[in-house]
Amino acid sequence: MKHSLVFVATTPFAVNAFLLTHLLALAKTHEVTLCVNTTTYPLAEEVARAVRVRHIDIARKISPWQDLHALFQLLRCFREIRPATVHSLTPKAGLLAMLAGWLTGVPLRFHTFTGQVWATRTGFGRSLLKGIDRLITLCASQVFADSASQCRFLEEEAVVRRGGISVLGQGSVAGVDLARFRPDPVARAALRAETGVADVEPVFLFVGRLVRDKGVFDLVEAFAALSVKHEQWELWVVGPDEEGLQAALQADGERLGARIRWFGPTLVPERYMAAADVFVLPSYREGFGSVIIEAAACGIPSIAYRIDGVIDAIVDGHTGLFVDKGNVQGISDAMNRLGAEISTRKTLGEAAHLRASNKFSSASVSSAWLDFYSSVLWGEA
Structure with missing residues (x-):
């Protein structure tokens, strides 16, 4: 049985850097859709060939009307596809995807934190952005970070409850492709x-x-x-x-x-x-x-x-x-x-x-992702 999986990111830059190997691996056994703003950066050709790509007008910065438009685009997409899971990366994509997933009843909603934009902020801006991360956590079924120290930081800042966040594999979102990155x-x-x-x-x-x-x-x-x-x-x-x-x-x-x-x-x-x-x-x-x-x-x-x-x-x-x-x-x-x-x-x-x-090879990190998805999807089957 092929499950329908949706991944949401703000820009192709993040997809190329963090999701490429995982998307290619998951696309071999599942129907994978990538929701991303395709106008901001070139998407790696191998990803475009392997998965279905849906353009979503997600802005990196806060932009109320564009954000609302992007949310409606995701709501339509999720209602059409009826995915088994939605997995988001990057803060804006996380907020919109987790809200849309919760509103449309997507059974499994995952978000991966890859650093907090509010970590260097102060005052109202910090509180607002931190509150957004808390909302992401509330709407998600499960959240991850890309390092153990990030897990500790998010727990200490009360963005997630103690023990409510984990890391897939040894850390990093993507690992490193040793065939590409090597002494040459x-x-x-x-x-x-x-x-x-x-x-x-x-x-x-x-x-x-x-x-x-x-x-x-x-x-x-x-x-x-x-x-x-x-x-x-x-x-x-x-x-x-x-x-x-x-x-x-x-x-x-x-x-x-x-x-x-x-x-x-x-x-x-x-x-x-x-x-x-x-x-x-x-x-x-x-x-x-x-x-x-x-x-x-x-x-x-x-x-x-x-x-x-x-x-x-x-x-x-x-x-x-x-x-x-x-x-x-x-x-x-x-x-x-x-x-x-x-x-x-x-x-x-x-x-x-x-x-x-x-x-940190990409093969080992992708294996951890595949093992995780196999376990949760088998449980849903």
């Missing part, structure tokens, strides 16, 4: 030749959305401090400019004399990871930091702020280095250390690769 000397040589960067010169890499919470201004400032002494060292920034920050970031970098390349969004982040030496993520909030595990699988260590979620992705001093949140000088010092100490970054990179391969 050929790809490294090709991109280094294309950019004209000598193999001996360290390249620091950021991959992610250009948003303030990712610490992108901290990153530019920290790297600029290194450029005074190390003019040939480079920082590569890869990712979509979702908040329109790139112009200001570029201006800061140029004013400070930093050697930064801006590559924009990509569907092949592994190409840049294979060519880089150190991954840097000075994020102020993360669910897990899956991109850190992807970089680790490519054999490069990471530098990051010590925050919930990321503390599950890096073993300090073994697969990367932690810096206290907001310590820009600390990020700069850590970058200086790994840029200069080739043997240290090689040792950390090898350990990171081994840990990513052993604990």
Whole structure:
């Protein structure tokens, strides 16, 4: 018997990053529908071929009329499909999907938290967004997080009851595709030749959305401090400019004399990871930091702020280095250390690769998802 499963996400960016392997695996034995705003970012072709895609006008930011329209779209979709389960990812998609699922009587309603947008907020904004997460939990049959530390955080903040949230597998939503993300000397040589960067010169890499919470201004400032002494060292920034920050970031970098390349969004982040030496993520909030595990699988260590979620992705001093949140000088010092100490970054990179391969392969995480869905759907059959 094929069950009808619906997954809801705000943008294809999240689908490509977190759901791709799970959707492909589940689509082999179930009827899978993906509800997502298809206008915001390219959806991976293999997903578009494997599942039914429904465009839903979900906005990332609060937009009452558009949000109401998206809710009605989901209500119509769920009434038409009558799915056995609906599973949401990302905050806005979670709110709309869990409400629509509850209103239409979808038997099993799941949501996965991947970091809290309110974690860095204060005042009314924090209370409002936190209240939305509580509403998601109330409307859901079961909720998950992508790391153990995120579970603890959500319990401590009373978003979920004690013991009311869990992690599928070892952590992370997607794990890492070891066939894609791996040390690749050929790809490294090709991109280094294309950019004209000598193999001996360290390249620091950021991959992610250009948003303030990712610490992108901290990153530019920290790297600029290194450029005074190390003019040939480079920082590569890869990712979509979702908040329109790139112009200001570029201006800061140029004013400070930093050697930064801006590559924009990509569907092949592994190409840049294979060519880089150190991954840097000075994020102020993360669910897990899956991109850190992807970089680790490519054999490069990471530098990051010590925050919930990321503390599950890096073993300090073994697969990367932690810096206290907001310590820009600390990020700069850590970058200086790994840029200069080739043997240290090689040792950390090898350990990171081994840990990513052993604990966070996409195959193992997808297996945990498949086991979970088999258990709940068998119980519903």
